[in-house]
Amino acid sequence: MTLLSETRSTVFHRILNREYFVYYALILVIVFFAIVLADTAFLSTPNFMNIIRQTTPITVMAVGMTFALAVGHIDLSVGSVVALSALVCSLLVDVVPWPFAVFAGLCAGMLVGLINGVLTEWLKVSSLLITLGSMGVISGVARVITNLESIPVTNDTFTFVFGSGSLGPISVMFIWTLLALVLGWVFLSKTRFGSHLLAVGGNPTASRALGINVVKVKITAMVIAGGAAAMAGMLYAGRLHGARYSLGEADLLTVIAAVAIGGTSLFGGRASVAGAVVGSWLMGVINNGLILWGFSTNEQIIARGLILIVAVAIGVKEDRK
Amino acid sequence: MTAEYHVPDTALEVREIHKSFGGVQALKGVSFSILKGEVVGLLGDNGAGKSTLVRCISGVHPQDSGEIIINGQEVDIKSPQDARDQGIETVFQDLAVIPNFDVSKNLFLNREILSSNPVLKFFGWLDHKEMNRQSEIALKRLNSRIPSFSEEIKNLSGGQRQAVSIARAVNWGADIVIMDEPTAALGVEQAAQVNNLIKLISSQGIAVLLISHNIQHVMEVCHRAVVLRHGRAAANVRIDDITPDDLVGLITGAKRAA
Ligand SMILES: Nc1ncnc2c1ncn2[C@@H]1O[C@H](COP(=O)(O)OP(=O)(O)OP(=O)(O)O)[C@@H](O)[C@H]1O
Ligand SMILES: [Mg+2]
Numbered sequence: 001m002t003l004l005s006e007t008r009s010t011v012f013h014r015i016l017n018r019e020y021f022v023y024y025a026l027i028l029v030i031v032f033f034a035i036v037l038a039d040t041a042f043l044s045t046p047n048f049m050n051i052i053r054q055t056t057p058i059t060v061m062a063v064g065m066t067f068a069l070a071v072g073h074i075d076l077s078v079g080s081v082v083a084l085s086a087l088v089c090s091l092l093v094d095v096v097p098w099p100f101a102v103f104a105g106l107c108a109g110m111l112v113g114l115i116n117g118v119l120t121e122w123l124k125v126s127s128l129l130i131t132l133g134s135m136g137v138i139s140g141v142a143r144v145i146t147n148l149e150s151i152p153v154t155n156d157t158f159t160f161v162f163g164s165g166s167l168g169p170i171s172v173m174f175i176w177t178l179l180a181l182v183l184g185w186v187f188l189s190k191t192r193f194g195s196h197l198l199a200v201g202g203n204p205t206a207s208r209a210l211g212i213n214v215v216k217v218k219i220t221a222m223v224i225a226g227g228a229a230a231m232a233g234m235l236y237a238g239r240l241h242g243a244r245y246s247l248g249e250a251d252l253l254t255v256i257a258a259v260a261i262g263g264t265s266l267f268g269g270r271a272s273v274a275g276a277v278v279g280s281w282l283m284g285v286i287n288n289g290l291i292l293w294g295f296s297t298n299e300q301i302i303a304r305g306l307i308l309i310v311a312v313a314i315g316v317k318e319d320r321k
Numbered sequence: 322m323t324a325e326y327h328v329p330d331t332a333l334e335v336r337e338i339h340k341s342f343g344g345v346q347a348l349k350g351v352s353f354s355i356l357k358g359e360v361v362g363l364l365g366d367n368g369a370g371k372s373t374l375v376r377c378i379s380g381v382h383p384q385d386s387g388e389i390i391i392n393g394q395e396v397d398i399k400s401p402q403d404a405r406d407q408g409i410e411t412v413f414q415d416l417a418v419i420p421n422f423d424v425s426k427n428l429f430l431n432r433e434i435l436s437s438n439p440v441l442k443f444f445g446w447l448d449h450k451e452m453n454r455q456s457e458i459a460l461k462r463l464n465s466r467i468p469s470f471s472e473e474i475k476n477l478s479g480g481q482r483q484a485v486s487i488a489r490a491v492n493w494g495a496d497i498v499i500m501d502e503p504t505a506a507l508g509v510e511q512a513a514q515v516n517n518l519i520k521l522i523s524s525q526g527i528a529v530l531l532i533s534h535n536i537q538h539v540m541e542v543c544h545r546a547v548v549l550r551h552g553r554a555a556a557n558v559r560i561d562d563i564t565p566d567d568l569v570g571l572i573t574g575a576k577r578a579a
Pocket of ligand 2: 371372373
């Protein structure tokens with residue numbers, strides 16, 4: 001073990017590593033709210049299941065965003081893709097068999113991701129700017145095609161599967177969360193594809209020199225981010241029995257804060273799917289606690305912003321290395 | 322030791338390589354060859370075209386005209402992958418490692434070992450255990466002292482990182498290894514380690530093209546030196562036949578090749 005002393009890592013360094021920060025933060029926040037909200041139902045299984053139900057769309061988006069960030073991109077259009085795909089799916093679900101509507105919704109999201117990815121590579125500009133633009137275009141389109149009206153969904157199978165249903169005490173949302181966690185984790189950490197994503201984010205020049213198709217990998221990451229956002233849109237439509245142009249509008253900050261606090265670098269090369277999922281739970285618990293405490297959405301927005309800044313502050317030292 | 326390198330087989334030959342960037346003619350017809358197990362130093366002042374030539378051979382950008390011949394056959398190298406497929410591995414001037422990856426992930430990047438289970442293999446499931454095992458063997462073969470295989474590369478020293486880059490290059494049974502200033506960023510002792518590595522891989526029959534500004538290193542590890550000046554091969558000399566001062570003269574243009 002003497003050999004290890006040659007390197008800069010110490011046990012201390014590992015424990016205070018930002019990979020673990022989010023777990024400590026979640027426990028701390030739960031303990032904090034359990035104390036100040038002792039006279040409420042905060043610390044109860046139904047409330048936690050409720051938090052999961054509320055948070056799952058964020059969780060799914062966060063997992064997708066992790067893939068975009070892994071390659072060094074960011075996708076600001078996720079919130080607008082939520083609305084677009086929820087609307088596409090809701091407009092179709094009572095017309096065609098529901099799996100087709102779901103497929104169409106997913107395709108809409110992946111198509112946006114593909115366009116984002118291709119434009120970013122083709123114009124050689126930051127994905128930040130491209131997706132800022134596509135966010136504007138898509139949310140405008142969502143308003144125009146629906147005339148600012150809500151689209152109701154009456155198909156019970158669809159609403160059950162995509163968020164409203166539960167199996168005994170377990171909401172289907174919980175199953176979707178687990179699915180996002182397992183799929184995201186396996187693909188990012190266990191497969192060659194995930195390894196290439198992180199390599200491209202860590203050092204694109206070296207990746208290219210070693211024969212990795214950097215352009216393809218980066219575009220694929222954006223398609224995954226778009227697909228995940230579309231999935232989140234479906235879950236909103238199922239849970240709320242309908243879709244509206246404003247769905248997902250306020251989610252961007254929450255998603256980025258959740259992913260960043262979970263230990264994913266905002267500059268590529270380092271990503272944690274489990275961290276993103278736990279980060280989304282942290283956001284959900286804070287929202288829930290603040291509401292039970294009597295605060296409004298305004299305070300929730302402040303909390304989200306603060307968390308993003310804390311996450312960036314923790315991460316920045318390591319990213320500079 | 323010295324007797325070994327007189328194998329008459331040519332590993333790599335370049336003929337009349339031309340390359341321009343807009344108006345700049347970086348290479349104006351460069352020709353030379355490297356034998357198997359030979360270490361050839363590629364020398365020249367800043368901007369002489371050394372890195373440009375390396376990038377042509379390693380597939381980063383193709384040459385405008387000229388031929389690259391490997392084992393007697395002309396090859397078409399259009400991408401880094403083509404070069405790797407031809408048995409050419411490159412250790413680039415700027416350390417080409419992934420900072421957040423550990424040693425074995427870096428060694429096996431884009432050459433990953435997949436799970437033997439056919440279903441998992443289909444999904445590209447990595448066999449980390451096997452890759453760690455083989456990494457250990459590869460680095461032992463090069464006598465390099467790497468503290469831990471699970472350590473992220475960014476926590477290693479420059480010399481250790483360079484050892485990983487070189488191990489990656491030779492681990493794949495490469496016939497030709499190109500190194501662009503592998504010791505430029507290193508201290509005295511670490512540079513000496515890299516030089517020993519170069520001698521070691523050359524003794525295993527691998528041809529090495531070494532770019533260096535360090536005359537002492539070139540005199541120590543190279544069998545031959547090719548000097549580039551203004552995009553042309555100004556000299557091609559055996560190290561045994563030249564003094565360090567004359568070599569410097571060839572690089573600066575103060576002396577002309579006989
Ligand atoms: N991508 C490029 N675009 C335009 N010009 C280039 C490019 N790459 C190299 N050059 C030019 O080609 C010439 C040779 O450059 P090269 O990098 O091959 O030199 P070098 O011999 O490696 O120098 P050094 O010792 O400084 O590394 C220089 O004049 C350089 O400006
Ligand atoms: Mg150079």
